[in-house]
Structure formats: C-alpha cells, structure tokens
Amino acid sequence: MNTKIIEKNIEDKASKDFDDISVKNEDWKYVGKNVFNINNFETGKESKLVTNSEFNVDSNCYNHAINNEIDGANLTSLNDISSPVVDKSIKRPLDKFVVEQFEKVTGGFRLDIEKDFSEYYSINYQSDDTAVPYLGINVDTNTSGKVFLNFAELVKGNTYPLIELFLDKNANLELIISATTDSEIQLINSLYGKLLNDANLSIHLVSTGASFSRSRMDIDLVGNGSRFNIDGVYFGEENQVHDNRVFVNHLGKNTSSNMITKGVLGDESSSIFTGTIHIGEGAEKTDSHQQNRNILLSEKATAQSVPNLEILCDDVICSHGSSVGPIDEKLYHYVMSRGIEKEAAEKLLIKGFFNEVINDESWEIIHDQVSNILEKKYENVLERANNGKS
Amino acid sequence: MEKVKVLKLSEITENTSQLVEVGDKKIAVFNVDGEIYAIDDTCSHAEASLSEGEVFDCIVECPLHGAEFDLKTGEATTLPATKPVVTFKTDVDDEYLYLEVGEDA
C-alpha cells in the first residue's frame, strides 16, 4: 500500500469523519439493498491485478515486472511511485466510500503517457476476491494516448477501482471503461480527473455486468479551453443496478463538457443517473450539455434521475435533458409498416437506440463485442418474458 | 401463513408501542386501550419507523412527515402517504401475543 497517494488525498480526514453509507444518505439514496456490505468492507487476501502486458501485481505487491509494450506508455508499480498523479491543490469531494478505497488499496500502478501513441493500451483486470485496484494516469503536455480498462470475465470478486487522471496542458486521453463481467459482484468505481489548459478527456463507458455497477466521476476542468466528453451505454437485466454519478466542475474559461448516456432496463433492473454540472464564477463561455435516455422494457424496471445544475456565471450555454419511457409508439409503427414483426421491430429499435453512441469511431475496438453483448442481454430478457407468459 | 410468537403480553402495556422483527420483516405492535394492533413498521411514504410515532384513537402518525395510518385497516388517511401499510392478524393467549405472518410475495 502506498502511503503517498493516501496522504495526498485524504489529508487529515478519516473514515469516521463522514456519514455512514445508508439509503438515508443522499449519495446512496436509490441503491436499495446494495448498500449493505459497503460500509467497512474487507478486501481479499488473494486479489490479483493482471494486465495484458503480463504485469502482475498481487495484493501484497511482492511480484512485479515492468514491461513496456507500447512505446510512450510507462508503467510503475504502486509501491515504487514517488509522487501521486494528482496534486493537492484541488479539494476533492469525498465520501466515506472513497476514503475507505484509499485506505484499503490492494495494489495498482501509475501509467505515464510520455509520447503519442494511437493504439489502445489495454489493462485486463482480474480479481477473485474483494479488491481495490488503483490506477493513476498522467498524460504529459501535448501528448495523446488511449487506455482501455477491461473489467470482464476475469473479474470475479467485488472490485472497487480507484482511478485518478491528470491531463497536462494540451494533453489528450481517450479512455474506455468496459464493465461487462458476468459475475454477481459489486463493481464500484471512483474516478477523478483534473484537466489543465486545452486538455481533452473522452471517456466511453459500457456497463452490462455485475449485479451492482456504480461509477462516480469527478472531473475538474481547471484549465482554460479544457474539454470533457463522456458517452456510455448500459443494459440492465434481472436485478442489476446501473448507477452513474458524474460531477463536472467548470472552473476555467471556454471549457466544455458533453455527456450522453443511454440505457435499456429489463426484468427488475434499475438505472440511477445523478450528479451535478457546476459552473463556477468566472467560468465564462462554458458550453455544457448533458443527456440521459432510458428505455424501460419490462414492467418492474425502474429509473431514477437527478441531474443537477449549479451555475454561478452568466456567460454560459448549458442544457440538460433526461427521459424515461417505453420505445416511442410512432417508431414502432414506422418499422412494422415495413412488414417487420413486433419482436423484430423492438430489437431493431433498441439496436438503433444504442447505435447513436456505439457507432462512433472512437468505439471501434469494442464495437462488435459491445453490440453482441447488448443483443444477447436483450434476448435474455425476451426469453424470460416469454417463459413467464407460458 | 404461520403464527409466530412475538411478545409477552406484559411487555406491551396499555398505550405503548413496540418494534418486533420476524425474519427480515419489521413490525410495529401497538396497544391502544387494551386492544392490540400490528402493522408494517416502515412507513409507505419514506424510511421511517411507525413504532416511534404517536397514536391517537387508533391512528398512528409517522414521525417523519406526519402521514397518518389507521391501525385497524392499514389505510393511509392523510398525505403524503398514498399507499396503505400491511396489517397483521393478532392472536393472544394467556401470556403471549402471536402474529400471523405470511411469506414474502
């Protein structure tokens, strides 16, 4: 465990200084039963984190090998880092859970992006027991890189990733976070990003797995001209809960943020979309837009949405929109009038619904995989619905 | 449905209330002028415990937002509650109070 990152982030607060996590707490209001077992969680002794470059870190951080597979991306084990990725100057909003994450980090590393590269640097996570993997990404000035964080089949234990991003002036980072594990675990991600002048951060999110998948992102657009884009898709089946919490702080001038997330909820799953776009005093010419669209496919599916705006500057353009509902009747008629059966029509419309996000070229490396998973999940829901009827 | 023994009658004196737990169900038991009533402890409007509410004439008032429920029927008689709470059949013998508790739907 690296005390340096902990000191910088927690300062002199301790877990006890924060309210306990419960449904009475605004931050955790909608998560229901999932809130149990989050307070004072225990990490597993055998948790391992593995990257595709055979970089192994086990929970005791004994064995590691640094292997620079991509020129320009440098990996350093958590124990060896000399300074954290993010400095102390911006006060980070914390809750009890984030404090616990910092205190219980089970391993991880720092990734420095020092030269441009255009292929994705992949990190495949693996855990068998409760793990808190840390990842700090530092992107140098005028440099651009791409990172793919894969939380797929190998993630079998509760995983609580702690991610910190620092983008120097004119840095560029594309980040794909794919949470597609089939396991019935909790995947709760806390991500913080700090952007200096003209930096650009794009995050692409896929959330189809884990029984409780929650992502909290705090992005500080400190530098003038910095930009943040996030697009994402999620699909809930059975009792899954997909919880997205995004806080964007526009602090510099001429900053922009754009967010679009789309989800389909089947069976008894639910989606939660909360967060705040905060535009500080003096954050002139901010341009910020946010959209969250949900389709409820099954009777017992639910959605909760609380997108807040706090605007302290007048010279801004800001909008947000949120919708929940079944597929538009008119679209059905349009498709079915071309001779397509209702079921096939629904499948087509849902595909079209997601395509707006996943057909973008930045999704190319995972497009097919995501498209297949989404289709499979839809079929699962349909099958369950049909079985229920017979 | 099964009959579950929940309390000794002497533990629930006149015009008092108690919270009992049967499995993962929380049930509020009230003694109103000698008559025993039992309803779901959680208010149907928000996370609040009805066993902590005041009772007037067989109506219990939720301590959080003042919604009132009829102890006999479970019906919500004022806003902001709009759904009733479940009531449980009570039975007594010499010493104990029993409640008829079914399985979860």
Next chain:
Amino acid sequence: MADVNIDIGKYSLGWSDPEKNVFKPEKGLNEDIIRRMSEIKEEPEWMLDFRLKAYKRFLDKPMPEWVAKEKLGTLDFDDIYYYIKPTENQASSWDEVPEEIKQTYEKLGIPEAERTYLAGVTAQYESEVVYHKNREDLEKLGVLFCDMDTAVKEYPELVKEYFGTVIPPGDNKFAALNSAVWSGGSFIYVPKGVHVEDPLQAYFRINAENMGQFERTLILVDEGASVHYIEGCSAPVYTTDALHSAVVEIVVKPSGKCRYTTIQNWSNDVFNLVTKRAQAYANATMEWIDANLGSSLTVKYPSVYLMEPGAHGEVLSVAFANSGQHQDTGAKMVHLAPDTTSLITSKSVSKGGGRGAYRGLVRVEDGAETAKSFVRCDALILDDESRSDTYPYMEIEESTAEIGHEATVSKVGEDQLFYLMSRGLSEEEATSMIVAGFVEEFTKTLPMEYAMEFNQLIELNMIEAGAVG
C-alpha cells in the same frame, strides 16, 4: 456584456400604517399564547387540540438542512409576533371597514379591481380577515367563500373532513408552525357542477414589525366544478425579519378544475416558506400558477398528487431573484394512477447577485401506467454575480410511463439586446423587454389587470436592484 447600470431606488410599495391593533401579545410562542388565540377566536375544542399537537411537532422537528442553511440559521422564532387582531369584528360591506385599513387597500388598488374583476374579496390584515364581501351570485350558486376562521365555526363537518389531510401538521417544521398558529386565509367550497366564472381573490400583508403571517387556505372543488383563485400580496420595508409561512390545501374531486394563481412581491426582509399541496382525483385538473419576486428567501414547491386515472397537474412558475434574494422554488408531481399527466414549466431570472433555484420532483409509482410528465426549466442569468441552480428529481417506477426533462441556462443574447437598443431603447428597457418575453407564458395566463401590474413589477425589478430603503 456590460452590467446593467442599476439605480437603487426605493421599493415603491413599501410603507406602513401606524398600528391600530386591538390585542397585541408579546413576541415568541408558547402553549399559553396558542390557547388564548384559540379562545379569542372562539374555536371548537378539536381545533385547539389540533393546534397544540402541531405545536409539539414544531418543537420536535429540526430546521431543514438541505436548503438555504445559512439564511434559515438567522431565523429567530422568538423574535416574532404570532397573533394580532386589528378590529373587533368582521365587516360585511365595504363601508363598515375601518378607514386606515381601507386606505391600505386603496393603495394596493383593490377598489378599482373590485369594480371590474372581483367576485368577492377576503382581505387579510394582521392575521385576521377584516373585510369580507360575497357577491350575491356566489351565494345563489351555493359557493362558500369566507375566511378560514369563520369556516371552522360555520362549516365544521366540511372543514374537519379535509383540514390537515393534504398537509398534516407533521409534514415539515413550517407546516407544523402554521398548523399551530394559523390565522386567516380563505376557505372555498364549490358545489358539484358549479363553474365560478370570475376569479376569486384575496390580498394580505404584513404590517407590524416582526409580524408573522400564517394564513391557512382550504379549497374544495366538488365533482365537475371549477374555480380560479388569485392571491397577490406585498409587505412594507423593515430591516428585521418577517416570516410568512402559509399552508394551502386543495382537493379537486373528479372532473373538477382548480387554478390557483399567486403573485408575490415581498420586500427584501421577508422569509417566505410555504407548503402548498393539492389532490386531484379522476379526470380532475389542478393548476398552480406562481410568480415569486422579492423576499430574502422563498421556499415553495407547489405539489399535485394525481390520485386517480385521468388526473392532470400543472405548475407554471416564475421566479425573480434580485440582490440579496434567494428563490428556491419548483414543483412536485406524484403520479399514483394510470393515465395521469403533469407539466412543469419553470422560468427563473437571477440578477444583482440573486440566487434562483429550481427544485422539483416527478415521482411515478409502479402501476401508474402510461403516465406522462414533462418538465421544462429555463434560467436567465443577467450578470456575473448571480447564480442559478437546478435540482430535478425523477423517480420512475413504472415502465410504461413517458417522462422527459429539459433545462437550459443562458444569459440575455447579445444580438437581441443590440437589436432592441438600436431601436432607441436603453439597455435597461431592452433587458426588461427581453425578460418579459422570457416569462410571457406565465403572464398570458393572468387577467389583464394583473398582467399589467406584473409587467410593471418586472420593470421595477429590472431597473431597481431590490429595496434598500
């Protein structure tokens, strides 16, 4: 954009009559004062019990932490008068009203309004309804329209059935306070199938320094009936806090329709904390039309509980937050039955360091099939000292419901401003015109005279940066 040059003038409606009150108890509240109040009003036992129970709730409940914590922290409950009775008895015709009070109403423009638009007036002065007049037509239709105090005594069964059922005393700290010390307010009952053509209205104001206003209104619209109620009020300028904590309960029975319009123009020291809630039954419609200007802090979320299929709720809300003002307003719609619909439109303008916030809830319970709800909040920030927030909550448990929410925040467009100024308008006039256009949706629902007064109030607000006195 250059800041609009602000001429800090006097608040034009701020004056105060030398007090002429019959009974003036000490500041602060205790059980004894409540008992005396109830006795003077000659209330039935059940109302005194209701008040005392509510007083206990008020003492038990903590101050809300989630809104305007700092401002609310300055509220000193012991520094307020809770009850004053200005005249011996209610007057039933305009001639019988005491002169000073008549003058107050003349200044507010009531007599003129009465000639053309009024159906009847109940006017609240210092916690009591002083002047009351029912037009004969209303009486013939069986419409009951009187002050709440009278209603408690004359229509006890009707009142008792509904009083405190839409907003129980334990609902929140300020509803509890109102339930304990309420005085005045209107009671309206519209019988089945009766349509009241002209709007019913009331004015009320705060006069004595540190006077609290706790009027309580109950409106019952029976099946197939309809009514439009308007209230608009103002208060004089004082440097110490004045508290206005009203409760409005409305029940609209099947196929009934009720529209409740409020234009509030409080001076800068008032804390305006109101609980307003309606229940709409099958195919009934409830509309809250709300304009909030002034006050140091306004916290108000008109709500509609859509109880049965076909019920429809609407809130059209406009808030102006000027220097030192904090408007935290919005709406709540709770869909409990299939085929219910709701529409929330919120327009907020912040200037001179004011803070406007929209806080709302759309909740659709499981089973409210094909419910539809749409929320639109737009905010205009006029300078870089001001602030606008939006806190919309959407809690959807029904998969067939269609719910949408859109919000925008922006400043006055440079092009629009330039265009108007190039036609000879000053920057203030141009801004005022643009703002008037921004809230036009609201203004066009008002009877003409109100619309005129309202547009004047906007101009006042735009050109004068709140009252300094």
